[in-house]
Amino acid sequence: MTRCSKSWALAALCAALGGCGYGPSRPEGDAAGPRLYETCATCHGANGEGNQQFRAPAIAGLPEWYVRRQLEKFRDGHRGAHPADTHGLRMRNMVRTLRHDGDFDAIIAHVTAMPAVQPEPVMGGDAARGREAFAPCVECHGANAAGDVGRDAPPLTSLNDWYIVAQLAQFKAGTRGTTAGDATGASMRPMALGLADEQQMADVAAYIATLRGQ
Ligand code: HEC
């Protein structure tokens, strides 16, 4: 058998098995989403509602452009690669299990089609105090925290308050938003540096929860 016909045989076998991890796209297309999501559900929940025990946030209904960018960041080492970021590392390892280019499209289509959730706040923040601290955030995330694709700023209203606090702390500590080439993370970081402490972060998260449905 020539080298060329061997690789043909391998390609045919891979196609029959549903791919060997290097194909340009997954044959089932976006229909693979629900099956691929079964793995994600163990941490993010069956309806993408998040799970505090695993520190995995609500992801249901986040916009397509934001989910894609975050998965790319985890893949490319702009998130979850800092040695102190143990939660991010768990997610980074998960992204590495998506082997086809088509897996990204399929899983993103599935996650973004799930209805957004409104997880109960658990951090005990003071929404009235948080309203003041939220004033500088409006420029990018919008007055009702619905996000602004033009500023690369995601919606915040469907996130768990404990996750908002955790991410603000991460931006502040520099375990998120500090890698070379992470321009969008870098634009967010100074905002977290402007928040005094975890209490103020919890206050902002409590205020964001009051903006739901507006
Ligand atoms: C082992 C648990 C685990 C599994 C399984 C998992 N994730 Fe995650 N995921 C996390 C954690 C923890 C975070 C938060 C990381 C951090 O704190 O920065 C996260 C964050 C994310 C984010 C970023 C959310 C945001 O608002 O920025 C997206 C998107 C995401 N996961 C999608 C997925 C998808 C899609 C899958 C399935 C392919 C998946 N996750 C599987 C644990 C997991």
Ligand code: HEC
């Ligand atoms: C200059 C624009 C800008 C301002 C002002 C800003 N942000 Fe952001 N924010 C961003 C961008 C861009 C991202 C996405 C970063 C990324 O892609 O990793 C982000 C991400 C976040 C995240 C992470 C969301 C997630 O799903 O992981 C939180 C939480 C957040 N911002 C809260 C705030 C708060 C609270 C304020 C005000 C104190 C604020 N932001 C002000 C641009 C901004």
